[in-house]
Amino acid sequence: MSAGRYLKYLQEEIHTAIAATIDDGGLPVTCAVDMMDADENSLYFLTAKGKSFYDRLKKKGYIALTGMKGKSTMSCSAISLRGKVKELGNTLLPRLFEKNPYMWKIYPTQESQNALTVFQIYDGSGEWFDLSKTPIERFSFTFGKMKVEAGGYFITTGCTGCGDCETVCPQSCIDLISVPAVIKQAHCLHCGNCYEICPAKAIERR
Template sequence: MGAEEYLQILREDIHSVIFATADKDGHPVTCAVDIMLSDEDSVYFLTARGKSFYERLCADPFISLTGLRGKDTMSSQSITIRGKVRETGGALLPKIFKKNPYMVEIYPTETSRSALTVFQIYEGSGEYFDLSCRPIYRESFSFGGARAAANEMDVTEECTGCGLCLPVCPQKCIDISARPVKIQQEHCLHCGKCAEICPQQAIARRKSCHSRNDCSI
């Protein structure tokens, strides 16, 4: 699936997610927030301007969020996003209240709604992770011009094809018929056991981002 489909799942099927922001000391703070709207390149949420969440967003417009669905751990799917946010004001509030009618019970009058403002996650990268299938499945995606993060286990040419990595792989997602061996990234748990046992030290984690301001997040 593409980013638009994952953002739609986040809005329609998961809806309530956990956001992480940073306080003035750089310490993480979490809160539960509903995803109100989505399109092909972004998602929208709202908050009141009097909340500390609003202050944190204005001071450091960078968020991380995770949403989860499923009746238990082994039937769960999650979507995680890291990205940049910007305030868009109140223009979308009528559309948000129409699509999310329960909001009328929380902010019943136009006067009370004047405290609200909308934020857009306009650029970011994310990952879909599915524990309900065997082997597990994961897929990275990006939107708004960001590059998808490449948080993978890489195999270098130092690999001799000894095959010691396969028995310790929880998902058995290593093709040892290839040389160097090939890790099926869409099924990998990123546990790192293959790297630990490799006698040639031919396996290592590859990350595409070294800065939280990098669009590859």
């Protein structure tokens, strides 16, 4: 999927995410946040200007969040992302209330809505993780102007093709057809077993 489709999935299919921001003491604080809208390069949510969440967003300008969908661990898909945030004011409130009519029950009058302001998440990176697939499925993505190299474990030219790494891989995602062997990144759990066992020290973590 494109980054925009991941963002849309988070907004439409998951909707509520657990978000983390940093307080004045440098400690993380979490809260539940509804994603109100999304486009190809952004997510949109709102909050009240009187909340400490608002103060942390304004001071730090950054957010990280995770949303999950599924009835159990093994039926679960998740999207985690982090990115810059900026306040847009109340111009988009009518559109967000139209897309999320339950908000009228929380803020029923125009006067009560005056407390609200819209934030945009932009220039970020994220990851899709799906445990309902066999083997598991994971993909990284970026949106906005963010450019991030894929992380994880990679096999270098020091590989001798011994196959020890494949024996300890819980998802059997190491391809030994060629030397050096190749880790199928879309199915890797990032557990580090291959890194620990490689006798040639040919696996690196990025």
